[in-house]
Amino acid sequence: xxxxxxLASYRPESYERLSVTVxxxxxxIRDETLQVLLTRRKEHPFLGRLALPGVFVRPDxxxxxxxxRALSQKTGLxxxxxxxxxxxxxxxxxxxxxxxxxxxxxxxPWESISLPDGDAAFFPASELAASQELAFDHxxxxxxxxxxxxxxxxxxxxxxxxxxxxxxxxxxxxxYEILLGMPLYKANFRRKxxxxxxxxxxxxSGAAHRPSRIYRKKV
Amino acid sequence: xxxxxxLASYRPESYERLSVTVxxxxxxIRDETLQVLLTRRKEHPFLGRLALPGVFVRPDxxxxxxxxRALSQKTGLxxxxxxxxxxxxxxxxxxxxxxxxxxxxxxxPWESISLPDGDAAFFPASELAASQELAFDHxxxxxxxxxxxxxxxxxxxxxxxxxxxxxxxxxxxxxYEILLGMPLYKANFRRKxxxxxxxxxxxxSGAAHRPSRIYRKKV
DNA sequence: TGAATAGTGTCTCTAAGACACTATAAA
DNA sequence: TTTATAGTGTCTTAGAGACACTATTCA
Numbered sequence: 001x002x003x004x005x006x007l008a009s010y011r012p013e014s015y016e017r018l019s020v021t022v023x024x025x026x027x028x029i030r031d032e033t034l035q036v037l038l039t040r041r042k043e044h045p046f047l048g049r050l051a052l053p054g055v056f057v058r059p060d061x062x063x064x065x066x067x068x069r070a071l072s073q074k075t076g077l078x079x080x081x082x083x084x085x086x087x088x089x090x091x092x093x094x095x096x097x098x099x100x101x102x103x104x105x106x107x108x109p110w111e112s113i114s115l116p117d118g119d120a121a122f123f124p125a126s127e128l129a130a131s132q133e134l135a136f137d138h139x140x141x142x143x144x145x146x147x148x149x150x151x152x153x154x155x156x157x158x159x160x161x162x163x164x165x166x167x168x169x170x171x172x173x174x175x176y177e178i179l180l181g182m183p184l185y186k187a188n189f190r191r192k193x194x195x196x197x198x199x200x201x202x203x204x205s206g207a208a209h210r211p212s213r214i215y216r217k218k219v
Numbered sequence: 220x221x222x223x224x225x226l227a228s229y230r231p232e233s234y235e236r237l238s239v240t241v242x243x244x245x246x247x248i249r250d251e252t253l254q255v256l257l258t259r260r261k262e263h264p265f266l267g268r269l270a271l272p273g274v275f276v277r278p279d280x281x282x283x284x285x286x287x288r289a290l291s292q293k294t295g296l297x298x299x300x301x302x303x304x305x306x307x308x309x310x311x312x313x314x315x316x317x318x319x320x321x322x323x324x325x326x327x328p329w330e331s332i333s334l335p336d337g338d339a340a341f342f343p344a345s346e347l348a349a350s351q352e353l354a355f356d357h358x359x360x361x362x363x364x365x366x367x368x369x370x371x372x373x374x375x376x377x378x379x380x381x382x383x384x385x386x387x388x389x390x391x392x393x394x395y396e397i398l399l400g401m402p403l404y405k406a407n408f409r410r411k412x413x414x415x416x417x418x419x420x421x422x423x424s425g426a427a428h429r430p431s432r433i434y435r436k437k438v
Numbered sequence: 439t440g441a442a443t444a445g446t447g448t449c450t451c452t453a454a455g456a457c458a459c460t461a462t463a464a465a
Numbered sequence: 466t467t468t469a470t471a472g473t474g475t476c477t478t479a480g481a482g483a484c485a486c487t488a489t490t491c492a
Contacts, residue, residue, distance in 0.1 A: 017236030063308030089282030
């Protein structure tokens with residue numbers, strides 16, 4: 001038997017098959033808090049509980065494509081920063097049947113989001129991760145997502161994903177402070193990220209104090 | 220319909236099911252090189268090519284348990300350091316059918332391994348990651364694994380997983396140097412890891428030079 | 439005593455941390 | 466002029482990097 005004969009005769013049914021979902025942990029910052037997008041379940045199990053937006057992975061679809069689909073289904077967004085988080089495989093995580101969940105984490109600036117309808121909404125992330133209000137193991141997944149971005153703040157540029165294309169340094173510093181959960185010294189913060197910045201000649205205006213310069217991220 | 224009625228009436232077949240494997244990237248250091256455990260495929264597809272040891276995930280088995288099973292099948296090992304790496308979901312990664320692979324990474328000291336038979340063997344990792352010799356997308360997975368441990372060397376204790384319970388500092392330094400791919404200054408290295416060490420009163424002996432002290436990892 | 443490797447002392451330089459200062463808008 | 470926030474200068478300290486030195490074994 002050569003390879004093509006083998007492929008022709010191959011029966012996939014001979015292997016065990018499982019259901020696979022992609023669950024999306026979409027973070028944003030609103031009201032000076034890290035928030036996560038959740039939907040209220042309209043079905044059993046966990047009817048009425050909050051859950052991460054998710055989709056079943058289709059046989060002809062990559063995992064990244066599933067994540068994209070979950071994203072565009074719940075928000076109007078495309079082409080934003082997202083990365084795979086972790087894959088959850090406890091046997092009892094879904095009471096219906098065995099479901100493996102590949103979680104993805106995404107970061108978007110609050111201003112860029114327009115939720116299609118009342119289906120999904122943002123909730124404070126760390127509060128929810130510690131609560132019992134969530135369906136499945138989603139509290140744990142959110143906790144893991146928080147940990148991940150907190151770790152990556154210091155050695156990547158993910159914080160920039162939470163502000164718009166143009167931003168002021170006080171604004172960006174606030175994002176860092178929220179993610180890290182502690183205040184930062186202005187002067188030290190600026191020194192540290194100076195090389196990632198592109199200065200514009202625009203300034204904020206209207207506030208009853210000194211205006212701040214507007215920056216962009218250096219490509 | 221309440222929740223228990225719902226569960227009783229639930230038909231899992233209504234969802235798409237996929238095959239899921241766990242593939243293991245088992246690293247060790249031998250001949251001053253990072254090496255990875257591979258098996259020679261005895262079946263189509265990729266007959267005769269090298270591949271990561273892997274198993275299909277059983278419906279009643281967690282992902283970690285699948286990784287454990289893959290590990291003990293190919294080596295006699297248990298209770299070693301391993302962690303989930305990444306989940307690979309390209310639609311064409313297996314020519315037979317759609318297979319999602321959850322990869323795990325493990326690190327073991329070479330001395331602790333006794334391979335059951337001629338089925339599996341170690342090969343230089345970075346060489347293989349760059350070659351075309353591997354089945355499926357396994358070269359890419361190995362490359363990802365190398366990246367992961369290279370990143371984690373500096374801020375975790377994974378390097379200790381590649382030496383035995385008792386070790387000398389020249390030995391441990393060599394592991395760091397191989398993982399990082401560059402020589403390190405002795406004095407600086409010792410300063411940096413001093414707080415992770417437990418000094419024993421044992422010394423090496425026999426060599427035609429000054430003996431070195433034997434240490435253990437601080438718990 | 440010399441070859442070979444183990445182990446230590448210390449100087450330099452950079453970057454993080456802390457804090458005080460100056461600048462500029464509106465009311 | 467006051468209030469509020471934006472932005473800068475600089476001292477101190479911890480740690481990384483570089484290198485020279487001493488120590489101990491066997492042949």
